[in-house]
Amino acid sequence: MRLATFKKGGVHPSDMKSLSNTQPIVRFPIPSELVVSMSQHLGAPATALKAVGDHVSKGEKIGQASGFISADVHSPVDGTVTAIKKVTMANSVCCDALVITPDETQTDPFTERRDYSAMTSADLLAEIKDKGIVGLGGATFPAHVKMTISPGKAVENLVINGVECEPYLTADHRLMLEKPYEVLEGIMICRKILNPTNTIIGIEANKMDAVEVLSKAISEKGYPITVMPLKMKYPQGDEKQLLKSTINREIPSGKLPLDVGAVVVNVGTSYAIFNAIAYAKPLFERVVTVSGECINKPCNLIAPIGTKISDLIAYAGGFKTEPDKLISGGPMMGFAFFDEDTPIAKGTSGILAINDKKSYVKTACLSCGRCVAACPIGLQPTKLYALITNGRYEDAMKNNLMDCKECGCCSYSCPAHLDLVHAFKTGKKMGRKK
Numbered sequence: 001m002r003l004a005t006f007k008k009g010g011v012h013p014s015d016m017k018s019l020s021n022t023q024p025i026v027r028f029p030i031p032s033e034l035v036v037s038m039s040q041h042l043g044a045p046a047t048a049l050k051a052v053g054d055h056v057s058k059g060e061k062i063g064q065a066s067g068f069i070s071a072d073v074h075s076p077v078d079g080t081v082t083a084i085k086k087v088t089m090a091n092s093v094c095c096d097a098l099v100i101t102p103d104e105t106q107t108d109p110f111t112e113r114r115d116y117s118a119m120t121s122a123d124l125l126a127e128i129k130d131k132g133i134v135g136l137g138g139a140t141f142p143a144h145v146k147m148t149i150s151p152g153k154a155v156e157n158l159v160i161n162g163v164e165c166e167p168y169l170t171a172d173h174r175l176m177l178e179k180p181y182e183v184l185e186g187i188m189i190c191r192k193i194l195n196p197t198n199t200i201i202g203i204e205a206n207k208m209d210a211v212e213v214l215s216k217a218i219s220e221k222g223y224p225i226t227v228m229p230l231k232m233k234y235p236q237g238d239e240k241q242l243l244k245s246t247i248n249r250e251i252p253s254g255k256l257p258l259d260v261g262a263v264v265v266n267v268g269t270s271y272a273i274f275n276a277i278a279y280a281k282p283l284f285e286r287v288v289t290v291s292g293e294c295i296n297k298p299c300n301l302i303a304p305i306g307t308k309i310s311d312l313i314a315y316a317g318g319f320k321t322e323p324d325k326l327i328s329g330g331p332m333m334g335f336a337f338f339d340e341d342t343p344i345a346k347g348t349s350g351i352l353a354i355n356d357k358k359s360y361v362k363t364a365c366l367s368c369g370r371c372v373a374a375c376p377i378g379l380q381p382t383k384l385y386a387l388i389t390n391g392r393y394e395d396a397m398k399n400n401l402m403d404c405k406e407c408g409c410c411s412y413s414c415p416a417h418l419d420l421v422h423a424f425k426t427g428k429k430m431g432r433k434k
Helices: 121-130 171-178 180-194 205-221 239-246 267-278 309-315 370-374 381-389 393-398 409-413 420-433
Strands: 034-037 061-064 079-088 094-102 157-161 198-204 226-230 262-266 285-291 299-304 325-328 335-337 350-354
Touching: 034 079, 121 180, 121 267, 157 180, 157 239, 157 267, 171 180, 171 205, 171 267, 171 285, 180 198, 180 205, 180 262, 180 267, 198 205, 198 239, 205 226, 226 239, 239 262, 262 267, 267 285, 285 309, 299 309, 309 350, 370 381, 370 409, 381 393, 381 420, 393 420, 409 420
Parallel strands: 157 198, 157 262, 198 226, 285 350
Antiparallel strands: 034 094, 079 094, 285 299, 325 335, 325 350
């Protein structure tokens, strides 16, 4: 089978998915304490609506979106707010969080399916906003903002991201295998909002079982959706690379997918949209991959937002060996952290405990060009690195630094072991200040 892919750059790390993709998703039991952050999305943090001592119900709004690019936060349990404190999330964002002690008896008010056939596009968008749905592929961009189409623009292609190209992560894979009809119905809700001409689900070839399951369900339901297997190549799941692979369109510098007539929605997001519309269920839980060589029993857990990472690791059997590194997300674009009591957020796709025993010696740039060949955007990482390390942030910005997706391909391929991505993040912050 000849598989589609993007042409420029990319790398081929070992996928390590066999650690966690053989077992079905397990529901994580309600922990003794939840720490629900007010910053779980791209944009302005939500404003806390509750005070210490207040009782909250499962699905109740406890954080109000504080800007256009922001999202509401909902309680994942019935319980009592016992504290409001500052927390530092795995991505280093410091924000307010509500500490909730769950009640002994929990209710489940989101079991009755409703008829939403009469809801208009505007109604659906309002419901998605009200339920706090954000992109679950990692970027956590508010879904209602992404799917609000400006007058004069039209969506030709709705592309569903089922790639999950990061090593170790299998949450989306298991979701496609176990909840295909729900995922597809969520996609059809997106179709009703966006009214696209074409709808494509892109899935990497290491998930052919998911391709078969979804294709069978699509045929059974008669949905106007195409499933497209893609070549295994990182970062296939990035919006720019995914659109190049599936519809052969390239997003110009500084533009968005909508500028080429496309909208990209993650598989996990479509499942959350289905629950929001069909069951009026806010986004207060998600599937998280707990994996890595140091985890005793790698697994996929559906866990309430605010669960401490230490609780998830304990449920997965704890550490087999002491890890060298803990990562929230994937090893290429995730965030290393040290505090195991850090809570998960809406964008936490995985918790990894990995060994990194190799001894790396950082040297001067060898001018080998491997980073240039690996960059899927076509940038010159070695030049950008030199400009940033010499404090020439404005010159780095002029050399398209803001186009960098921080995918890690350059760092992965660098034989000098330079901290390229870290430098680019610093360069962006300093460049914006200037």
